[in-house]
Amino acid sequence: MRTRSTVAVGKTIKQLMRLRGGGSALPGLVAERIDPDFMRRCLAQLPHGVVLISGTNGKTTTTKMVVELLESQNLKVFTNRTGSNFTRGVTAALLGEVNSRGELDADIAVLELDEAHAVHFVRRVKPTYSLFLNVLRDQLDRFGEIDHTAQLLRKIAEATTDGIVLNRDDPRLGAPAFIKDLTVKSVRTYGVSTKLLQQFPSDEQMRDADAVVVTSHHPTLRDDTSLEAIRDTTAAIQFGSTTHEVTLKLKGIYNIQNAVGAIALVRMIMGKALQVPAMLSSLAAVEPAFGRGETIMVDGTPLELVLVKNPSGFRLSLSSFNPEHTATMVAINDNYADGRDMSWLWDVDFDRLKAGVDVIGGIRAYDMALRLQYDEIEVRHVEVSLPRALREFLAHNTDQAKRIYCTYTAMLQLRRELSKIADVKVVS
Amino acid sequence: MKKTLRILQLYPRDMNIYGDWGNTLTLLRRAEWHGYDVELLDYNPGDVFPDDIDLLVGGGGQDSGQTTIHSDLLTIGDKLKRLADDDVPMLVICGMYQLFGHFFKTKEGAMLTGIGLLDIETYGSAKRLIGNIVTHSDALGDIVGYENHSGLTYLGKAVRPFGQILKGAGNNGEDHTEGAVYRNVIGTYLHGSLLPKNPAVADWLLEQAAKRRYGEFTPTVIEDRFAHEARAIALKRPR
Numbered sequence: 037m038r039t040r041s042t043v044a045v046g047k048t049i050k051q052l053m054r055l056r057g058g059g060s061a062l063p064g065l066v067a068e069r070i071d072p073d074f075m076r077r078c079l080a081q082l083p084h085g086v087v088l089i090s091g092t093n094g095k096t097t098t099t100k101m102v103v104e105l106l107e108s109q110n111l112k113v114f115t116n117r118t119g120s121n122f123t124r125g126v127t128a129a130l131l132g133e134v135n136s137r138g139e140l141d142a143d144i145a146v147l148e149l150d151e152a153h154a155v156h157f158v159r160r161v162k163p164t165y166s167l168f169l170n171v172l173r174d175q176l177d178r179f180g181e182i183d184h185t186a187q188l189l190r191k192i193a194e195a196t197t198d199g200i201v202l203n204r205d206d207p208r209l210g211a212p213a214f215i216k217d218l219t220v221k222s223v224r225t226y227g228v229s230t231k232l233l234q235q236f237p238s239d240e241q242m243r244d245a246d247a248v249v250v251t252s253h254h255p256t257l258r259d260d261t262s263l264e265a266i267r268d269t270t271a272a273i274q275f276g277s278t279t280h281e282v283t284l285k286l287k288g289i290y291n292i293q294n295a296v297g298a299i300a301l302v303r304m305i306m307g308k309a310l311q312v313p314a315m316l317s318s319l320a321a322v323e324p325a326f327g328r329g330e331t332i333m334v335d336g337t338p339l340e341l342v343l344v345k346n347p348s349g350f351r352l353s354l355s356s357f358n359p360e361h362t363a364t365m366v367a368i369n370d371n372y373a374d375g376r377d378m379s380w381l382w383d384v385d386f387d388r389l390k391a392g393v394d395v396i397g398g399i400r401a402y403d404m405a406l407r408l409q410y411d412e413i414e415v416r417h418v419e420v421s422l423p424r425a426l427r428e429f430l431a432h433n434t435d436q437a438k439r440i441y442c443t444y445t446a447m448l449q450l451r452r453e454l455s456k457i458a459d460v461k462v463v464s
Numbered sequence: 465m466k467k468t469l470r471i472l473q474l475y476p477r478d479m480n481i482y483g484d485w486g487n488t489l490t491l492l493r494r495a496e497w498h499g500y501d502v503e504l505l506d507y508n509p510g511d512v513f514p515d516d517i518d519l520l521v522g523g524g525g526q527d528s529g530q531t532t533i534h535s536d537l538l539t540i541g542d543k544l545k546r547l548a549d550d551d552v553p554m555l556v557i558c559g560m561y562q563l564f565g566h567f568f569k570t571k572e573g574a575m576l577t578g579i580g581l582l583d584i585e586t587y588g589s590a591k592r593l594i595g596n597i598v599t600h601s602d603a604l605g606d607i608v609g610y611e612n613h614s615g616l617t618y619l620g621k622a623v624r625p626f627g628q629i630l631k632g633a634g635n636n637g638e639d640h641t642e643g644a645v646y647r648n649v650i651g652t653y654l655h656g657s658l659l660p661k662n663p664a665v666a667d668w669l670l671e672q673a674a675k676r677r678y679g680e681f682t683p684t685v686i687e688d689r690f691a692h693e694a695r696a697i698a699l700k701r702p703r
Contacts (some may be wrong), residue, residue: 109666116612181526336474370701377610379483384658399701402694406660409690418690420697 039138042071046131075127076160078134084111084144084166084305085198090154091188092172093349094294096325097286099148101298102167106144108318109306114142121151123157140184144305151188166196167301169294171208172348173380186214196220203293203303204260207231226300228263228293235289252379261300266292273299282316287329288356290349295319299423323398328356334430334458339438343447345374353441354388363433364389367398367422367446374443381407388411394432397425398446422449467671468501468502470514474522475533477508479560482612484523486657487555491519498670498683509536513543515554517552520544524558524655534576537563541579548581553648553672555665557658561643561651562586562615582644582651583620590614593701598653599627599634599642601685604664606630608698611642617653619644626652632703648672661686661695 046067067074079086089099103113126147134140149157171186186208193200197220202209204225205383215223265272270283271292284295299319303310324330331338342357344350370376378400386407392414396404405418416432419425429438444451454460473488488504495502505514509532525533544564548554562568565584567685572588597611607627616636619625625635626643634642634653643652650665652658659666667683674681 183526183528376701377482377612377655379486379610379655379657381482382486382489382660383480400694400697402690402697403661406690406694407486410486410493410660412493418693 039071039074039077040136042067042074043131043134043136043138045070046074050419061330063131064124064126065310067127067131068124073160074138075130076124078130078138078140079145079161082114082142082145085299086161087146087165087167087305088154088157088163088192089146089148089167089169089194089301090151090192091167091169091203092151092185092346094169094290095148095150097291097328098167098169098294098298099146100325101295101319101322102105102301103146104318104322105298105302105315106146106305108314109309109311111143111301112141114140114145118145120236123153123160126157151185151192154192155188156253158192163192163196163197165301165305166192166200167297168193168200168202168209169297170203170206173346175385177257187258190214193218193220198222199224199304201226201297201304203227203297222304223299224259224261226261226263226296226303229265232266233265261296261301263293263296271295275299275303276458280312280316282320284320284322286322286324288352290352290356291329295322310392332454332458332460334438334454335434337435339435339440339454339458341447341450342439342441343444344441345444347380350380350384350441354384354386354458357439359388359391359439361437363394363429363436363438365395365397365425365429365438365440366393366404367425367440367442367450368396368400368404369398369422369443369446369449370400371445374445378403385438386411386413392416395425395429397422397429397442401425423453426453465679466499466501467674468503469495469677470503470505470516471495471519471521471673472505472507472514472698474507474520474556474560475509475525475529475537476506476523478529478532479523479525482524482558482655483657484521484556484655487523487557487659487666488521489665490523490657490659491670494666494686495670496661497686498667498681500670500674507668511532513540517547518677519669520547520552520554521558522554522556522560522564525567526559530559530563530576535580538577541581544579545581548647550647551648551672551676553669553676554650555669556657557655558613558653560650561653562575562617564649564651565617566620568615581649582646583622583649584617584644585620586615586617588614589616590639593633593637593653596698596701597630597632597634597642598630598699599632599654599675600630601627604662604668606695606699607642607654607658607662607665608695609652609658609661611653612655612682613653617644622646623664626650647658661691663691 046063103115106113116126150298168189187242198223200220201224203208204227261275271283272279328343331340342353395417397419401420403414452459492502556564563578564582565578566580567578568586570588592614594612599607621647623644625641626645629640671681
C-alpha cells in the first residue's frame with residue numbers, strides 16, 4: 037500500500053515538474069521524504085542486482101557504455117540517464133520507470149553516482165558490482181583532498197557483494213591497500229599497456245611527466261582486461277587470450293580507457309554467458325553522452341561541446357581534440373556543480389591552443405583569460421554573459437567548425453541556448 | 465647584458481596540488497615582461513640545495529605530500545632561515561606555510577615539527593575552512609584568493625599578518641588575520657592561484673629580489689586588465 041501511494045505522489049510531482057520545465061530531482065526528494073525505503077525496495081527486485089559506477093572522470097559516458105553493452109546481451113537495464121547522480125536522482129528516475137505497484141521492469145540497474153553520494157547510497161543499497169574509474173583532482177573544495185576521495189570509494193568497495201572492477205593504473209585505486217581485506221567475492225582489474233600509460237599521467241605527474249617513469253601500480257589480477265594499442269579511434273583490447281579490434285565512435289583516449297573498464301565489468305557480470313561479438317559491435321556503436329564531445333550542427337557547420345571538469349580531464353581533452361581548422365571557445369563557470377575554486381585552471385597547460393582562442397565566456401571568463409595571458413595565448417573576445425559570448429562566437433565563425441570547452445553548468449546553459457537555434461537532443 | 469633572477473621552486477613534485485604552478489608561472493612571466501631573464505630551479509627531496517637564489521616559492525600539497533618532504537625540509541631548515549635573514553623573498557602556501565612554522569599538531573595529537581622560520585603554530589581541526597577569501601594588506605591592497613585548509617594557525621610576536629580578513633576564515637577563523645610575514649617571507653593559505661590575480665604581490669616579491677641582487681628594480685607597465693576584471697568578479701562570488 038505504501039509503495040502505491042509513494043509512486044502516485046512521486047509520479048504526480050514529476051508530471052507537474054515537467055509542465056513547469058526542469059527540476060529532475062525534486063520528485064525524488066519528496067518520495068524519499070515520505071517513503072525512505074522506496075529506492076531499496078524497488079532495486080531489491082532486480083534479478084541481476086545493482087551496478088554502481090564511480091570515479092572522478094568519465095562516469096556518464098562509461099555508464100552509457102555499460103548500459104548499451106548489457107543491452108547487447110539481452111538484458112533489460114534500468115539507469116539514471118539524466119546524469120543527476122545523487123541518490124534522489126536515482127529515486128526520481130525510478131519513479132519514471134516503475135508501474136503503480138512499484139514494480140520495475142528490468143533485469144539489472146546500472147547507476148552512476150559521484151563519490152560522496154555513492155557513500156550515502158551504499159548505506160541503503162548494497163551494490164552487487166562496482167566499477168571504479170579513477171581518483172583525480174576534482175572539486176577539492178567539496179571533498180577536501182583526493183586521498184579522502186579514495187577513502188570514499190573504498191567504502192563503496194567494502195559494501196559491494198559480488199564483484200568489483202578497478203582501474204589498476206590509478207595510483208590510489210591500484211594501491212594494494214585499496215583491496216586489502218575486502219569481503220567482496222571477486223576483484224578484477226583493467227588498464228592500459230605500459231607503452232600507452234605515458235599518455236595518462238596522474239595528478240602527481242602533471243608537472244613532472246618526464247621525470248617519473250610511469251609504471252602500472254597494481255599487480256595485474258587474474259583475468260585482466262587490457263588496452264594494448266590505439267590507432268585513431270581503433271582500439272586493440274585484450275581479454276581471455278585474444279586481442280579484439282574495435283573502432284569506436286567515441287573520441288578521446290580517456291573514452292577508450294573507460295570502454296576497457298566497461299568491457300571488464302560486463303565480462304564479470306555475464307560470466308560464461310557473455311556473447312563477445314554482440315558486446316563488441318554494440319561498443320562500436322556507442323555515441324557520446326550529451327556534452328561529452330557531442331556534435332551539434334549549427335547552420336550547417338559542426339559545433340562540438342567538450343565537458344571539462346578538472347585539470348586532468350581538461351588536459352586529456354586538449355590532447356585528444358585537434359585544434360586545427362577549428363574555432364575555439366572556452367566557457368568557465370564556478371557554480372557549486374562546477375567547483376568554486378579556480379586554481380585548477382593553473383594546473384592545465386594550454387600550449388595546444390597557441391594558435392589562439394576566439395571567445396571566452398562564463399562567470400569566470402576573466403580567470404580563464406588571465407590563465408591564457410600567462411601562457412601567452414591570444415584571446416579575441418571575453419564576455420561574462422554566456423548567451424552573448426555564444427552569439428559572438430557563432431557570428432564570428434559562420435563557416436568554420438567550432439569547439440567549446442565548457443564546465444558542467446556552462447554546458448547546460450550552452451545547450452539551452454543552442455536548442456533555440458539548432459537541433460539539440462533534449463535531456464529529460 | 466640582461467639581468468637574471470634565479471627562482472627556486474621548493475618540492476614541485478610533492479607539493480603542487482592547488483594550482484601552485486600558477487604562482488611560479490606568474491613570477492616567471494612577469495620577471496620576463498619586466499625585462500629580466502629567469503633561471504627556474506627545482507628542489508626535490510635529496511637534491512643539492514642550490515646557492516645564490518633570488519626568490520623561493522613553495523606550494524600546498526596533500527597531507528601525504530607533506531609527509532614525503534617533511535624529513536628533507538628539516539635538513540635544509542637552517543639554510544632557509546639564513547636566506548630569510550638575508551632578506552631573500554619567499555612565498556610559501558598552505559602546507560609549506562604550516563611547515564615553515566614551529567609545528568603542526570594533528571587533531572590526533574601527533575606533532576609534526578616545522579623549521580621555525582615563521583613564528584607560528586598550527587593545530588589540526590575537524591573542520592575544513594574552504595571558500596573564496598578576501599583580505600586587506602596596508603602595503604599591497606586587497607588580496608583575493610581561495611582557502612582550503614583544516615589547520616588552524618596562530619601567530620607569534622616575531623611575525624605580522626599578511627592581511628586582515630574582509631571575507632573568509634583566514635589563519636584560524638577567530639582573530640581576523642590571514643597569513644604571516646617575516647622580513648621578505650610571506651606565508652599564506654591563499655591559493656587559487658594567489659599571484660595571477662594579485663599582481664601587486666607578485667611584483668613586490670620580484671622587486672625585493674631585484675633590489676637585493678642589483679640594487680634597483682625597473683618595472684615596466686604590464687597590461688593587467690584581465691587580472692583586474694577577474695578580481696572584481698572574485699570579490700562578488702559567494703564563499
